[in-house]
Amino acid sequence: MLAELKLELETDHPDFGYFQSSNLQGVLMQRIDKEYAAILHEQGLKPYSQYALGGTQKEWRIKTLTAQAYERIIHPLLDDRFQEFVIEKKQMHVRICGKTVRVTPYRQLLDEFYSDRCGRYLNLEFVTPAAFKSSGRYVILPELRYIYQSMMQKYGAATADLQLPDEDLLRQLTACSSIVQYRLRSTSFPLEGVKIPSFKGEIGIKINGTDTMAKYAGLLAGFAEFSGIGIKTAIGMGGIRLLSCLRKESQNI
Amino acid sequence: MLAELKLELETDHPDFGYFQSSNLQGVLMQRIDKEYAAILHEQGLKPYSQYALGGTQKEWRIKTLTAQAYERIIHPLLDDRFQEFVIEKKQMHVRICGKTVRVTPYRQLLDEFYSDRCGRYLNLEFVTPAAFKSSGRYVILPELRYIYQSMMQKYGAATADLQLPDEDLLRQLTACSSIVQYRLRSTSFPLEGVKIPSFKGEIGIKINGTDTMAKYAGLLAGFAEFSGIGIKTAIGMGGIRLLSCLRKESQNI
Numbered sequence: 001m002l003a004e005l006k007l008e009l010e011t012d013h014p015d016f017g018y019f020q021s022s023n024l025q026g027v028l029m030q031r032i033d034k035e036y037a038a039i040l041h042e043q044g045l046k047p048y049s050q051y052a053l054g055g056t057q058k059e060w061r062i063k064t065l066t067a068q069a070y071e072r073i074i075h076p077l078l079d080d081r082f083q084e085f086v087i088e089k090k091q092m093h094v095r096i097c098g099k100t101v102r103v104t105p106y107r108q109l110l111d112e113f114y115s116d117r118c119g120r121y122l123n124l125e126f127v128t129p130a131a132f133k134s135s136g137r138y139v140i141l142p143e144l145r146y147i148y149q150s151m152m153q154k155y156g157a158a159t160a161d162l163q164l165p166d167e168d169l170l171r172q173l174t175a176c177s178s179i180v181q182y183r184l185r186s187t188s189f190p191l192e193g194v195k196i197p198s199f200k201g202e203i204g205i206k207i208n209g210t211d212t213m214a215k216y217a218g219l220l221a222g223f224a225e226f227s228g229i230g231i232k233t234a235i236g237m238g239g240i241r242l243l244s245c246l247r248k249e250s251q252n253i
Numbered sequence: 254m255l256a257e258l259k260l261e262l263e264t265d266h267p268d269f270g271y272f273q274s275s276n277l278q279g280v281l282m283q284r285i286d287k288e289y290a291a292i293l294h295e296q297g298l299k300p301y302s303q304y305a306l307g308g309t310q311k312e313w314r315i316k317t318l319t320a321q322a323y324e325r326i327i328h329p330l331l332d333d334r335f336q337e338f339v340i341e342k343k344q345m346h347v348r349i350c351g352k353t354v355r356v357t358p359y360r361q362l363l364d365e366f367y368s369d370r371c372g373r374y375l376n377l378e379f380v381t382p383a384a385f386k387s388s389g390r391y392v393i394l395p396e397l398r399y400i401y402q403s404m405m406q407k408y409g410a411a412t413a414d415l416q417l418p419d420e421d422l423l424r425q426l427t428a429c430s431s432i433v434q435y436r437l438r439s440t441s442f443p444l445e446g447v448k449i450p451s452f453k454g455e456i457g458i459k460i461n462g463t464d465t466m467a468k469y470a471g472l473l474a475g476f477a478e479f480s481g482i483g484i485k486t487a488i489g490m491g492g493i494r495l496l497s498c499l500r501k502e503s504q505n506i
Contacts, residue, residue: 141394141432179394180450185436186457197433204439 002226003070008098009058017054018128021236023087036072045157049228051128051239063226065158113218120214122205123243129189129198130230130238138197145174151220154227176209255479256323261351262311270307271381274489276340289325298410302481304381304492316479318411366471373467375458375474381492382442382451383483391450398427404473407480429462
């Protein structure tokens with residue numbers, strides 16, 4: 001099962017935004033049991049993602065990809081005694097003024113997308129900085145191959161459907177898709193004094209090819225709302241929202 | 254030799270901008286002799302580019318890549334009697350209130366770039382919508398391979414140095430370059446009732462590899478200010494400006 005916990009936050013500190021996500025990772029680790037934290041630390045593809053959003057409506061979203069991760073990560077955060085926390089590094093005191101949980105069985109995700117929810121257009125918003133890594137270098141343009149590869153890896157790891165992405169399917173999916181609309185800019189994500197090159201913004205993808213292919217792309221995108229896309233999604237990078245489907249008429253705005 | 258004619262324009266019509274560029278192409282063709290216009294019409298890679306810019310300071314820039322194109326295209330436009338024109342389709346009356354010509358010998362371009370003008374960072378602004386075409390499809394993300402390929406093709410055609418781009422050099426140049434900064438969005442370019450998918454914005458490129466490679470990239474970019482980049486540069490697409498070189502410190506803004 002997939003789950004998302006949205007915490008609505010308040011703080012008097014002016015310096016709250018996505019760039020606090022890696023500090024929130026620290027807050028998260030303090031709340032879960034040490035043994036599980038150690039297991040997570042070892043894991044390559046982690047069964048959760050999380051990110052913070054600033055602005056007038058501050059929030060922290062924690063998403064889990066397995067029943068175990070829900071149990072071990074989201075469950076402790078639902079405890080009524082968890083009403084505030086402090087980001088020590090910044091001496092930032094944060095109050096939690098709302099908690100909402102949304103749980104989605106994988107079955108529901110499959111049903112939703114295999115019943116044509118999105119047709120042949122996917123519109124993704126990268127709400128926190130995203131990046132890919134290839135041959136040791138950061139990739140900061142959202143090339144479709146990297147997007148799909150990341151989604152397939154994370155989906156495979158979470159569901160144990162596939163341990164490695166099927167190279168042939170990845171190639172087909174990339175070949176039959178194209179980015180038809182976008183608004184993007186490069187940015188950076190701060191992590192332990194280093195700035196990781198990344199990007200933010202929106203892209204619209206059109207999927208040609210078979211209906212099955214289009215539905216599979218939709219399923220992956222639906223899953224990616226929980227897993228994030230690209231590198232360091234457990235530390236706050238690559239958070240996405242699946243926006244309403246694009247209409248054909250609007251693709252050239 | 255390379256040349257650019259900047260015409261400063263005034264019009265009371267509210268509808269002037271880059272999207273009038275293909276109509277200005279018509280105005281241009283009326284001013285040059287029919288025989289030469291016919292030759293241009295036949296040519297694949299044309300020895301000139303042009304585009305319009307709207308806003309408070311309206312302008313029309315016409316750029317030529319050979320001495321012959323300067324003679325046949327820019328020279329007639331310098332005639333003192335050419336002080337106004339009408340875009341018939343739009344019933345738009347346009348006055349020319351300033352003309353500036355800038356002529357750059359190829360030798361000067363080579364000297365400028367081979368003396369380290371830009372170091373290892375190139376910052377390009379696509380001031381009018383740009384696009385590439387590959388396997389019959391429009392490419393609207395500025396992939397480096399397509400940028401360099403377009404520059405090399407146009408440079409080769411204008412200087413007759415190379416009739417076809419050297420595939421090996423193109424591969425090397427692409428491999429040693431990366432986009433380190435950008436702000437881009439998709440858009441469309443109107444042409445005879447069709448909207449051509451395209452993009453606008455800025456990109457910063459870093460060139461690793463040998464000094465010679467970095468200087469060659471700089472030379473191509475300097476040339477591209479005259480030729481434009483990508484498809485339909487004679488009709489107003491792919492107009493670029495080479496901005497001041499990026500500093501390393503600012504690459505993660």
